Amino acid sequence: MRNISNIIGLILLFIIAFAVVLSVIWIPFGVPKETVGDYYINEGIDETGAANIVTSVVLNYRGYDTLGEVTILLIAAVGLGAILATIKRKTKKKVVPSSAVLSTGCKFLFPFIMLFGSYIFLHGHLTPGGGFQGGAIIASGYLLVYLGCEKKKINRNRFKIAESLAGLTFVIIGLLGLVFGGYFLLNFLPKGIPNTLLSAGIIPIIYIAIGFKVGSELTGVIDNLIEES
């Protein structure tokens, strides 16, 4: 039985691989292409003021897309909470207290991880990184606390408030663009000098909001998975 399904799977994979080879062999690899990316690279720094072109694509040219993505993350976090919250746990988990070295090390490292995460999302328009990456780093700091220091628990209500305020900030900035210039997520603030911290108009503000939102959402996911299951 096992062998038959393996063989069927292999045959299917060979058919897919053959079709892939037939189609991909015509796409040249590693050569410059005339695409919309050229426009973003040539005009992006003048139009948005952000030195990092990827950031200007994510938050300025396709900011509406990013709003949808943040919404998907919110729905996933809410759905995970709804799925896991109905479990009634019968037996209490046995908790082995961590040693002094481990818990002290976690408490020592935690502020530095927070600092690094906020550096990543504050400099999203200048260096590689941004709100999503910084938020993931912040959530990893909370994961370290959950794994290392057993006693510490996050305050869920505060995290929900932070998450809601960050999401509201994103939407309100978009609506302000509608008020000032006539379309959603318009970059209405002054662009400033490229390659300085205070540049690129609304991009750093939105990335700070996204950093808080992603960090608190992923921390909520970690909290749900550890506490409820």
Next chain:
Amino acid sequence: MNFLSDYIYYIGSFGLILIALFIIITRHNLIKKIIGLSILATGVNLLLITVGFIKEGTAPIFSNPNLDPQSMVDPVPQALVLTAIVISVAVLAMALSLAIRLYQHYKTLDMRKIKEQKW
């Protein structure tokens, strides 16, 4: 060897995608299927990045004004992958929570032993 050096990123990304499809088709453990889903997301992300790659290219960041815009790689696939990574994390967390619930209800993760499934 010229073919291999020309298409190595395509080979790697489609290799990951095919391995992931094989895992999803043939394994019966739900956790292994979810791992396959995660590998599939990685392969697709690698493929998208590969499409925008330029040989000898640099990252599309003007950290230095002397950088040549013509040698920069395409920023659009990178922005798409930035989106896709976050969504794959959300999908992974959602799938794992469903697996937890399924295990608590049926006391097994083997898809063949769950009788009530409709497929």
